[in-house]
Amino acid sequence: MTPANFLPTARATVLELRVRNHPGAMSHITGLFARRGFNLEAIACAPMGDCATSRMLLLVAAEPRLDQVERQLARLHDVLSVSERPDLGPEFFAGMFVAASG
Amino acid sequence: MKTTGAILLRILLERQGIHTLAGIPGGAILPFYDALHEGPIRHILARHEQGAGFIAQGMARATGRAAVCLATSGPGATNLLTAIADARLDSVPLVAITGQVPQPLIGTDAFQEVDTYGLTLPITKHNFLVRSAAELLEVVPLAFQIAESGRPGPVAIDVPKDVLNALIEIDPDSLPAPGRALPVPDCPEAGIVALAAELAAARRPVLYLGGGVIAAEASALACTLAHRLQAPVVSTLMALGAMPPDDPLFMGMLGMHGGKGTNLLLEEADLLLAIGARFDDRATGKAAAFCPRARIAHIDIDRAEIGKIKTPVHGLTGDAADILRRLLAHLPVAPAGGAWRARAAQLRREHPLQVPPAAEDPLHPLNLISFLARELPATALVATDVGQHQMWVAQAFPFRRPRTLLTSGGLGTMGFGLPVAIGAALACPGRRVACVSGDGSILMNIQELATLAELDLPVAILVFNNANLGLVRQQQQLFYGRRYAASRFASVPDFAAVAQGFGIRGVRLDPGGDPLGELAAALAKPGPCLIDIPIHDAANVFPMVPPGAANHQTLTAPELEPATP
Numbered sequence: 001m002t003p004a005n006f007l008p009t010a011r012a013t014v015l016e017l018r019v020r021n022h023p024g025a026m027s028h029i030t031g032l033f034a035r036r037g038f039n040l041e042a043i044a045c046a047p048m049g050d051c052a053t054s055r056m057l058l059l060v061a062a063e064p065r066l067d068q069v070e071r072q073l074a075r076l077h078d079v080l081s082v083s084e085r086p087d088l089g090p091e092f093f094a095g096m097f098v099a100a101s102g
Numbered sequence: 103m104k105t106t107g108a109i110l111l112r113i114l115l116e117r118q119g120i121h122t123l124a125g126i127p128g129g130a131i132l133p134f135y136d137a138l139h140e141g142p143i144r145h146i147l148a149r150h151e152q153g154a155g156f157i158a159q160g161m162a163r164a165t166g167r168a169a170v171c172l173a174t175s176g177p178g179a180t181n182l183l184t185a186i187a188d189a190r191l192d193s194v195p196l197v198a199i200t201g202q203v204p205q206p207l208i209g210t211d212a213f214q215e216v217d218t219y220g221l222t223l224p225i226t227k228h229n230f231l232v233r234s235a236a237e238l239l240e241v242v243p244l245a246f247q248i249a250e251s252g253r254p255g256p257v258a259i260d261v262p263k264d265v266l267n268a269l270i271e272i273d274p275d276s277l278p279a280p281g282r283a284l285p286v287p288d289c290p291e292a293g294i295v296a297l298a299a300e301l302a303a304a305r306r307p308v309l310y311l312g313g314g315v316i317a318a319e320a321s322a323l324a325c326t327l328a329h330r331l332q333a334p335v336v337s338t339l340m341a342l343g344a345m346p347p348d349d350p351l352f353m354g355m356l357g358m359h360g361g362k363g364t365n366l367l368l369e370e371a372d373l374l375l376a377i378g379a380r381f382d383d384r385a386t387g388k389a390a391a392f393c394p395r396a397r398i399a400h401i402d403i404d405r406a407e408i409g410k411i412k413t414p415v416h417g418l419t420g421d422a423a424d425i426l427r428r429l430l431a432h433l434p435v436a437p438a439g440g441a442w443r444a445r446a447a448q449l450r451r452e453h454p455l456q457v458p459p460a461a462e463d464p465l466h467p468l469n470l471i472s473f474l475a476r477e478l479p480a481t482a483l484v485a486t487d488v489g490q491h492q493m494w495v496a497q498a499f500p501f502r503r504p505r506t507l508l509t510s511g512g513l514g515t516m517g518f519g520l521p522v523a524i525g526a527a528l529a530c531p532g533r534r535v536a537c538v539s540g541d542g543s544i545l546m547n548i549q550e551l552a553t554l555a556e557l558d559l560p561v562a563i564l565v566f567n568n569a570n571l572g573l574v575r576q577q578q579q580l581f582y583g584r585r586y587a588a589s590r591f592a593s594v595p596d597f598a599a600v601a602q603g604f605g606i607r608g609v610r611l612d613p614g615g616d617p618l619g620e621l622a623a624a625l626a627k628p629g630p631c632l633i634d635i636p637i638h639d640a641a642n643v644f645p646m647v648p649p650g651a652a653n654h655q656t657l658t659a660p661e662l663e664p665a666t667p
C-alpha cells in the first residue's frame with residue numbers, strides 16, 4: 001500500500017540504469033534531470049557484486065518525453081545501460097519510504 | 103622509469119599527437135608547465151584563458167581533431183568555461199586540462215580553489231577529476247577517445263597539484279595506446295532500405311544539412327545524394343561549405359536569417375531529410391509550423407537528437423558518411439524530378455538577397471562580404487564573431503569547402519572570432535585567415551591581439567564598425583518600439599590605433615576616399631592586420647523571421663538600406 005505521505009505522480013515509471021561506480025556518476029545523472037527539466041521523483045542506488053558498477057532505479061514521470069530522457073541518459077559515459085522496469089511500480093519506492101520512516 | 107605525474111601527462115599528450123596547445127600558467131598547473139619546458143610540445147601563451155580555449159577550438163574546428171587548452175585552478179578554470187560550453191553546443195572535440203589545488207586542500211576553500219568538476223559537468227561531454235598519477239594513464243587516452251568518438255565534444259580533466267608532483271614508476275614500452283575515435287555502430291540495413299524507398303517515392307524532397315555532415319566528412323556524399331534525387335538542399339549555419347553555393351540545387355541557409363525562398367520551399371516539401379542537423383530553433387522557427395507538409399526523416403550520429411524536436415518517420419542512427427554511401431547504393435537511377443527542381447530555382451530567383459548595387463553603396467555590409475570573397479584566396483578560412491556581421495557573412499560569403507567557415511553557432515559567443523582565427527592559422531600554416539568581427543565582439547577578446555602579434559600569423563581582422571551592438575539594436579528597432587536600451591556605443595575606440603598599439607598593422611578605411619582599394623591593399627600585404635571598416639549604423643540583416651514566429655512569417659527589407667555616409 002502506498003502511504004498517504006508518499007505521493008508519486010499519477011503516471012510514474014521506473015527506469016533501471018547500470019552505471020560505472022565512481023564518484024561523479026550520480027552527479028552526472030541527477031544533473032541531467034535538472035538541466036533538461038525532466039522530473040526525477042525518487043532514486044535508489046546500490047553497488048553490484050564486483051563494485052565496479054552500480055544498479056540505479058529511478059522513479060520518473062511517464063511523460064511523452066520519457067524516450068528522450070532515456071536517450072539522454074544512455075549518452076552519458078558513465079551510464080552503461082538503460083531499461084524500463086514495468087514490473088516495478090511506485091510501490092517499490094513506497095516500500096523504501098516506509099522502511100526509512102520506520 | 104621513475105617520473106612525475108606532470109611529465110607523464112606531457113608524454114601522454116605527445117603520444118596523442120598533440121604538438122601545439124594553448125593556455126596560461128598559474129600555481130596549481132605549474133608542475134605541468136615545468137614538464138612542458140623540456141618537451142617538444144609548443145605552448146601558445148594566450149592572454150586570457152577564454153582566448154586559450156578558443157585558440158584550441160580554432161585548431162579543432164579547422165582540422166576536426168581534438169585540441170588542448172590549459173588553465174590553472176580557480177579563475178583560470180572559470181575563464182575557460184565559455185569556450186568549453188561553446189564547444190559542447192557545436193560538437194567540437196576539445197580537451198581542457200586544468201590545475202586543481204592539492205587533494206588534501208580540496209573542499210577547504212583553499213586559495214584559487216573552485217569546483218571545476220562541478221562547473222564543467224553540465225557543459226562537457228564528460229569530465230574527470232584525477233585522483234592519482236596512475237589514473238592519468240587511463241584518463242588521458244579516454245578523454246581523447248570520448249572527445250573524438252561519435253558526436254564530438256569537449257572533455258575536461260581537472261588535475262590536482264599533488265597528482266602532478268607525485269612520483270610514479272612507468273614502463274615507457276608499455277604505455278597505453280593513444281585514445282582514438284571508436285568505430286560507430288552500423289545503422290541496420292532495414293532502415294536504410296526503407297528510407298531509400300521513401301526518398302524514391304517523394305515528389306518534393308529537400309535535404310536539410312547540419313554541422314554533422316561536415317563532422318562526418320560526408321559533404322560530397324550529401325551532394326551526390328541531392329543530385330541523385332534532384333532534391334534541393336538547405337543548410338544550417340554550421341553546414342555552410344558542405345555544398346558549393348553555385349550548385350543549382352543549393353538553396354542556402356534556412357531559418358531566422360535564411361533566404362525567403364529557402365524557407366518557402368520548406369513549406370512545400372513533402373519529405374525532409376535532415377542529416378546531422380538538430381532542428382535548432384534558429385533554423386526551424388516555430389517548430390510546430392516547420393515543414394508542415396513534409397514527412398520527416400533524420401540521420402544523426404546521436405540517437406538522442408532523433409525525435410528530440412520533431413518525430414521522424416525514419417530515424418537512422420549512425421555515421422552519416424556510411425549511411426549516405428549505403429543509401430546511394432539503393433538509389434541507382436535519378437527520378438524525373440524536374441518540376442520540383444524548377445520550383446526551387448524559381449523561388450530562389452524570386453527571392454534573392456536584397457543588396458544595393460555595389461557601385462552605389464560599396465560599403466554596404468553584403469557588398470563588402472562579396473568584395474572580401476573576391477579578394478581572399480580560395481583556400482582562405484573565415485572566422486566570425488557574433489552579431490549582424492556574422493549573419494551577413496553567412497548570407498553572402500560563398501563557402502565552397504567544409505571547415506572554411508568557423509563560427510559560434512549554438513552558443514553564439516561574442517569574442518569567438520579572433521582567438522579562433524589564431525587557432526585556425528596555427529593549424530593551417532600557409533593559409534590566409536580572415537576574422538570578420540564587430541565593434542562590440544572584437545573587444546571581448548581584444549587582448550589576443552598581443553598573442554597574434556607575437557605569433558605573426560596571417561590573420562586579417564575586419565571590424566564591421568557600426569558603433570552598435572547591431573544585432574541587439576536591430577531587435578530593439580523591430581520588436582521593442584525603437585527603444586535602444588544599451589545597444590549604441592557613445593564612444594568607439596580607434597581600432598586601427600589599438601592594433602598598432604599591440605604591434606599589428608592597423609588601417610581605418612576612409613569612406614570618402616577609395617575604401618575598397620585600401621581594403622584590397624591591406625589584405626594583399628602578408629602578416630596580421632586589423633582593418634576598421636565604417637559601415638552604416640542603421641543597416642539591418644534581412645530577411646528575418648521574428649523570434650518565436652514560423653519560418654514563413656519572414657520580414658524583408660522595407661526599403662533598401664540607406665546609403666553609407
Ligand SMILES: Cc1ncc(C[n+]2csc(CCOP(=O)(O)OP(=O)(O)O)c2C)c(N)n1
Nearest residue numbers: 489490491516540541542543570571572573
Ligand atoms: C558573450 C555575449 N554577450 C552578449 C551577446 C548578445 N549579443 C548578440 S549579438 C550582440 C551584438 C554584437 O555586436 P557587434 O559585435 O558590434 O556586432 P554587430 O551586430 O554590430 O555586427 C550581442 C550583445 C552574445 N551573443 N555574446
Ligand SMILES: [Mg+2]
Nearest residue numbers: 540541570572
Ligand atoms: Mg557592431
